[in-house]
Amino acid sequence: MTALIxxxxxxxxxxxxxxxxxxxxxxxxxxxxxxxxxxxxxxxxHLVEVLDGDEIREFIxxxxxxxxxxxxxxxxxxGFLAELLARNGVKALVPVIAPYADSREAVRKRHQESGAAxxxxxxxxxxxxxxxxxxxxxxxxxxxxxxxxxxxxDDPYEAPETPDLxxxxxxxxxxxxxxxxxxxxxxxxxx
Numbered sequence: 779m780t781a782l783i784x785x786x787x788x789x790x791x792x793x794x795x796x797x798x799x800x801x802x803x804x805x806x807x808x809x810x811x812x813x814x815x816x817x818x819x820x821x822x823x824h825l826v827e828v829l830d831g832d833e834i835r836e837f838i839x840x841x842x843x844x845x846x847x848x849x850x851x852x853x854x855x856x857g858f859l860a861e862l863l864a865r866n867g868v869k870a871l872v873p874v875i876a877p878y879a880d881s882r883e884a885v886r887k888r889h890q891e892s893g894a895a896x897x898x899x900x901x902x903x904x905x906x907x908x909x910x911x912x913x914x915x916x917x918x919x920x921x922x923x924x925x926x927x928x929x930x931x932d933d934p935y936e937a938p939e940t941p942d943l944x945x946x947x948x949x950x951x952x953x954x955x956x957x958x959x960x961x962x963x964x965x966x967x968x969x
Contacts, residue, residue, distance in 0.1 A: 795825070795864040796968045797857075797889060798959060800873045801882060801938060802901030803930040804916050805908040807947035807955065808873035811901065814956035816871055819969065824869050829856055831874035844927050850881045857885030864894035869968075877929045879936040895968055899959055900941040905930050907948045 798815070800808040809830060816826045834856050835842065842848040853876045860870040876882050882898060889896035908930070909917035919925035920932065927933040938944075943962050945955045963969035 795867040796895035797860040797864045797870045798897045800899045801876045803908045805911040805913045806901040806903035808901045811955045812871040812873040826869045829872045853881040877935045897942040900938045900944045903947045
């Protein structure tokens with residue numbers, strides 16, 4: 779009986795869904811921040827899904843390459859999933875590069891049309907820091923000539939001009955970065 783009461787109390791605590799899109803260069807810290815934030819939100823009783831870009835590419839966007847058109851298609855697919863989750867009460871945390879401003883704007887517009895909350899977070903870590911972090915070894919492969927089309931190096935990245943929040947992850951801990959996003963969600967009545 780106690781477990782049922784606890785579950786009911788958690789359900790009552792759940793607030794409105796939202797999409798939190800974390801955009802930035804490879805190895806900027808997007809996914810790490812998203813998972814830190816997800817843990818905090820879950821502890822507060824929120825329904826949360828992290829839509830990891832690598833997982834989406836493997837399962838939903840398999841077969842897409844990295845041309846501008848394919849990147850746009852991938853971002854729109856992820857945007858659709860995020861909006862679907864958001865309008866059904868889930869916090870969809872989306873740590874996906876989404877290098878083109880028009881692709882991100884189309885996702886924002888989809889959310890506006892449905893009434894789902896959408897926040898764009900720019901994880902504005904400089905390429906020099908990202909290349910040192912090099913979580914997936916992409917910068918090393920690009921430098922060795924084994925990879926081309928790396929976002930922010932030899933393929934464009936259009937940084938957001940007016941994101942809802944800009945995080946310079948090189949100047950703070952992961953916990954501080956996640957807390958900044960949480961504070962924005964709270965300010966907007968979403969956490």
